Amino acid sequence: MEGDIIETWLRKHRFSYIGATRHPFILSIHDGSIDLNNFKNWLGQDYVFVRAFVPFVASLLIKAWKESDDNSDVDVILGGVASLSDEIAWFKNESSKWDVALANIVPQNANQEYCRFLEGLIDPDVGYTVAITAFWAIETVYHDSYAHCLDDDSRTPEELRETCKRWGNDDFGQYCQSLQSIATRRLAKASNDVIAKAEAVFLQVLELEVDFWNMSNGKN
Numbered sequence: 001m002e003g004d005i006i007e008t009w010l011r012k013h014r015f016s017y018i019g020a021t022r023h024p025f026i027l028s029i030h031d032g033s034i035d036l037n038n039f040k041n042w043l044g045q046d047y048v049f050v051r052a053f054v055p056f057v058a059s060l061l062i063k064a065w066k067e068s069d070d071n072s073d074v075d076v077i078l079g080g081v082a083s084l085s086d087e088i089a090w091f092k093n094e095s096s097k098w099d100v101a102l103a104n105i106v107p108q109n110a111n112q113e114y115c116r117f118l119e120g121l122i123d124p125d126v127g128y129t130v131a132i133t134a135f136w137a138i139e140t141v142y143h144d145s146y147a148h149c150l151d152d153d154s155r156t157p158e159e160l161r162e163t164c165k166r167w168g169n170d171d172f173g174q175y176c177q178s179l180q181s182i183a184t185r186r187l188a189k190a191s192n193d194v195i196a197k198a199e200a201v202f203l204q205v206l207e208l209e210v211d212f213w214n215m216s217n218g219k220n
């Protein structure tokens with residue numbers, strides 16, 4: 001649809017989007033060929049990421065509260081905060097199943113870069129529209145990636161299905177749709193300058209996600 005900025009970006013940057021959501025790590029889960037050491041590497045690194053994600057989402061909540069023209073935005077983001085609390089408990093439980101010691105995880109370069117990017121978005125000079133666009137992109141890449149591993153034709157190993165469901169389930173998909181609606185509504189009213197910044201942030205998220213998946217093979 002003409003005028004829907006996010007749909008336009010998804011067409012324009014289709015190849016970058018597919019690169020982030022159909023990465024070899026995800027494809028190896030989907031076809032069952034995954035080396036479980038790669039999964040363990042991802043698990044430990046993602047726990048570090050999610051801890052840094054919490055203050056970013058908290059800052060987004062503040063931006064929404066101050067800048068949004070629609071009260072329900074805060075409710076949607078608050079739902080995100082609540083599920084992160086659950087998610088951190090899940091990481092602790094999952095890592096003990098896999099013998100991954102969360103206390104000893106050394107964040108790799110790509111992870112540090114992603115966390116620095118999140119910290120930059122916490123800055124009050126970064127407006128709500130740009131920050132909600134980043135949030136939508138970060139959540140959507142995970143949903144789209146892990147939902148693929150639950151497709152009917154997937155051969156995802158049984159012991160990874162629960163992980164895939166965490167981000168690939170339909171409720172999480174609905175939540176990503178709510179974030180997309182918020183971002184679309186904001187972008188429709190934004191200046192060209194803000195739209196350009198938000199598009200750049202969207203593309204940065206796609207690159208950071210590719211680098212993040214790349215870490216799973218432990219070669220950094």
Ligand SMILES: Cc1ncc(CNC=O)c(N)n1
Nearest residue numbers: 046049050087138139142212
């Ligand atoms: C690197 C990365 N990107 C997105 C997510 C999904 N959001 C919260 O869990 C995640 N866990 N990790």
